[in-house]
Amino acid sequence: MIFNLFNNWISPKTMSIVPLLLAVMAMGCQGKPFEKPPIHPNPNMDTQNRYNPQSSSDFFADGMTMRMPVPGTVAQGELNENSAYYRGVDDQGNFVTDNSVELTDELLLRGQARYNIYCSPCHSRVGDGKGIITQYKYPIPPTSFHSDIVRQMDDGYFFSVITNGVRNMPSYKHQIPVDDRWAIVAYVRALQHSQNASLSDIPVAARQELSR
Amino acid sequence: MPLIAGGVGIFVLAGVVFGVTYFGSPKFTDVGYRPIQPIAYSHKLHAGDLGMDCRYCHTAVEVSAKATVPPTQTCMNCHVICMPESEKLLPVRDSWAKKEALEWVRVHKIPDYAVFDHSAHINRGVGCTSCHGRIDQMEVVMQVQPLSMGWCLNCHRNPDMHLRPLDQVTNMEWIAPDDQLLLAEQFKLERNINPPTDCTGCHR
Numbered sequence: 001m002i003f004n005l006f007n008n009w010i011s012p013k014t015m016s017i018v019p020l021l022l023a024v025m026a027m028g029c030q031g032k033p034f035e036k037p038p039i040h041p042n043p044n045m046d047t048q049n050r051y052n053p054q055s056s057s058d059f060f061a062d063g064m065t066m067r068m069p070v071p072g073t074v075a076q077g078e079l080n081e082n083s084a085y086y087r088g089v090d091d092q093g094n095f096v097t098d099n100s101v102e103l104t105d106e107l108l109l110r111g112q113a114r115y116n117i118y119c120s121p122c123h124s125r126v127g128d129g130k131g132i133i134t135q136y137k138y139p140i141p142p143t144s145f146h147s148d149i150v151r152q153m154d155d156g157y158f159f160s161v162i163t164n165g166v167r168n169m170p171s172y173k174h175q176i177p178v179d180d181r182w183a184i185v186a187y188v189r190a191l192q193h194s195q196n197a198s199l200s201d202i203p204v205a206a207r208q209e210l211s212r
Numbered sequence: 213m214p215l216i217a218g219g220v221g222i223f224v225l226a227g228v229v230f231g232v233t234y235f236g237s238p239k240f241t242d243v244g245y246r247p248i249q250p251i252a253y254s255h256k257l258h259a260g261d262l263g264m265d266c267r268y269c270h271t272a273v274e275v276s277a278k279a280t281v282p283p284t285q286t287c288m289n290c291h292v293i294c295m296p297e298s299e300k301l302l303p304v305r306d307s308w309a310k311k312e313a314l315e316w317v318r319v320h321k322i323p324d325y326a327v328f329d330h331s332a333h334i335n336r337g338v339g340c341t342s343c344h345g346r347i348d349q350m351e352v353v354m355q356v357q358p359l360s361m362g363w364c365l366n367c368h369r370n371p372d373m374h375l376r377p378l379d380q381v382t383n384m385e386w387i388a389p390d391d392q393l394l395l396a397e398q399f400k401l402e403r404n405i406n407p408p409t410d411c412t413g414c415h416r
Contacts (some may be wrong), residue, residue, distance in 0.1 A: 030239040033246045033354055041236045046323035053278045056315065064313060117265040121290075132262050138294045167263065170289040175271050 014071030051165075088159030088177060095156030099189075101182040114180045118172060127191040140168050146187055146195045158185040238358035246354035248316040251303045252358070254310055258386065260348035265381040278328040281316050282310050319353050321343065326361075326414045336403045339381050342367070342374045348384040368407035372396035375405070 040046055051057060051065040061066040069075060080086040082208070085100040101107060118126060122142040124131040127145035143150065162181045176184065199207065234240060268386050269275060269282040284307040291301055307314045322328050322344070334340075340347065345356035357363060367374055373388055375396045380386045389395070399405065410415070 031243045033244045040243045048324040115269050
């Protein structure tokens with residue numbers, strides 16, 4: 001009797017929802033990785049007919065939405081006349097000896113943070129040129145800051161190297177703004193001092209602490 | 213018969229409700245989006261094993277609305293010298309030689325009618341992983357959060373567990389300390405954190 005009822009209940013008609021159920025199951029669970037762009041059941045205005053930053057364009061010949069400045073033009077505020085600040089050289093083309101920015105604790109901390117982001121992969125966090133990439137497939141050892149030659153370089157030279165690159169080091173002017181470059185120069189100086197200090201560099205009051 | 217029809221009707225209704233809420237949710241439509249990129253770039257290698265900071269490549273994230281995808285130049289900083297013969301890197305060298313941008317596929321996208329500013333979040337101490345997950349463990353980047361309005365609002369109403377010391381924002385391994393709720397109160401005061409929950413906060 002019960003079996004009969006059961007048999008009747010799952011009629012061929014009802015069975016027709018089985019493929020539907022299977023289809024639903026084939027859609028998978030939430031969070032399953034997929035490669036095709038997401039499909040929104042209700043598209044709203046999620047994707048509008050406009051240019052977003054870094055999007056592609058079928059209007060411009062190079063296919064890019066973001067435009068380069070017209071050659072030979074200078075944007076307002078970007079004349080960068082102050083050669084010592086923007087290029088690390090004075091009007092005669094010699095490297096400036098001192099940092100163009102006022103040295104403060106804040107500047108050094110900023111320099112430390114920026115150095116650890118942009119410089120440490122090669123030069124390492126202590127500046128000995130044994131950054132992580134030297135353990136990978138990078139055949140040319142980066143420069144250590146702790147040699148006499150490098151210690152004697154002017155601040156302007158460091159700034160110029162970050163800006164324009166040197167030998168195998170690329171230019172970092174696109175990644176690091178001018179202010180931050182000077183902060184990094186200051187921090188590199190601090191790193192150099194950290195590995196080449198004598199007792200006379202320490203304030204007399206603090207020497208007591210050390211000798212204890 | 214009416215009883216059976218009613219029973220089937222309830223099942224069908226329940227099925228439709230379940231189907232719409234489960235399969236219509238961004239948790240289904242968007243979470244898990246893992247497009248194939250033009251090159252086999254591994255965040256796991258660069259951000260994980262090499263321990264490079266997010267900001268080495270995504271330079272604008274602290275100062276603009278967009279984190280920005282790096283130009284080919286950033287890749288070539290190292291790859292001029294590092295693995296110059298690699299076949300995997302061929303598209304990068306091509307892009308470099310032809311001065312044509314690599315066409316990276318965007319993974320995380322909120323609707324065009326919503327405003328999101330990376331710098332506003334980064335500078336107030338919301339960590340990268342809060343929205344992007346453990347990128348340092350992903351060979352290919354996948355979206356792990358729904359980026360839906362309800363999900364945004366959850367955090368805007370109670371951001372406490374997502375606020376970090378400012379120098380820990382890009383730390384992929386950061387875990388909230390035991391006194392996180394106390395610290396969060398302090399961060400909110402110091403950084404003037406008062407996340408908008410009204411419409412115009414994001415829809416302008």
